[in-house]
Amino acid sequence: MDVAWMLLLLFPLLMWTSSTFVFYFKKFFYVAWMMFLAILGIPVCLLKSGGRDVENMRIIRSMVRHVKYLFGLRIEVSGWEHLQTEGPYVIISNHQSSLDVLGRRRGSCHVTSEPGMMEILPDRCTTIAKKELVYAGTVGLICWLAGIVFINRKKTSDAKSVMADAAKTMLDEQIRLWVFPEGTRNQNGDLLPFKKGAFHLAVQAQVPIVPVVFSSYSSFYLRKEKQFKSGVIRLRILPKIETKGLTSDDVSCLSDQSHSLMRTAFLEISDLVAKSNGPLKH
Template sequence: MPGLVRSVLQHIKNLYGIKLEVKGLENLDVKGPYVIISNHQSSLDLMGMMEILPDRCVAIAKKELMYAGTVGLVCWLAGIIFINRQKKTDAKSVMTEAAQTMLKENIRLWVFPEGTRNHDGNMLPFKRGAFHLAIQAQVPIIPVVFSSYNDFYNRAEKRFTSGKCIVQILPPMETRGMTTDNVPDLTERARNLLMTTWNEISAPILKMHGAQ
């Protein structure tokens, strides 16, 4: 199914003239399971996600996305695991089971730690599930940052045109030897890293379009 989704998204990119520039692809060359975390600006994240999605990698997203029409269908076809974030027991059980499955079946997971879409780029506080998961499984976290979409998409202006997005893959963050006590610090460090990177790769785009 991911192959079908890639084909559909490639058609959309070609139709609208959207170019994705991937940087740091070598950072995904990690053997074994790991957790990918990325910022979440809109449903367009699927384009960057499918551009670099590693083998044996599935995503975790909030259940509400399943009912988002065409986007929900595409997410389902892409094999995304939906969880009910309103129920802490549901979210925790999914994360615990995911950690066990990662190790047993050598699977990678993609998580959007903001939990919901954030259109203005100023990242929301990160939820800690992905970090608990990575530490529980003792696997690395690989941060991925999508630059501002303002070059080709602006929700307020109802603008969707041609443009460019940078997909920056950062070096893995190790969790070996960490415990649940390290989760708050790891979460904050990861958020600061993604936010700093987003500002760096988005600055030329925002300047070009006069965004603050």
């Protein structure tokens, strides 16, 4: 009993005095809560759709939107009108941490995860994730039920084949796909070079690309420095980029154009957030 009381007293003390303890506690709670939500969501998905169906993303979206409030995050969205596009399209966005989906995570969906992703996720939209996620317990199962497209990033031939199938599925089933073209999480204050898969996908399907940009998390979240506090995420949806008439020869130019537009927006909205909140101390 004495040990239990000591732990109860120690917890608020550490939460008040240790940013490192707060960081790990929030990360642990985040993962545990998402796994719990997945346990609740799996039978709902099965009852609603009977199996794997992109419509199950609506269930996930509704279940995780509240998570931002648990961590004191506020999401400010601009450019909503650019998502009001009929039919299939490819959404591309930058990717900074496991918070992206909570918004996705390590290259995919933590249904977890960019808090902002679930904030604006349109109907009949799913994402592309690395194949390893499907083995992530309850989270992997609910991602599979939501129609997430899994790729083996280590095998280029497999990834191209999956992308070709995804393009056909987009048109046949009239779905949208969310892709993180940087290919990995990045919190270096800029955008990484884009991989070409998302652009090949859009060109092959002849569907528009809608760029989505998240502001830097550095004002509230620093992974290396183990700091995680409340803050604001600015999310800007840019005008769609048409791909009709383009071919594989245009992919590099399309990628460069998208990167330039998104980088400009990223630096602009990140600067606005930094000025309003101030950066975390390293």
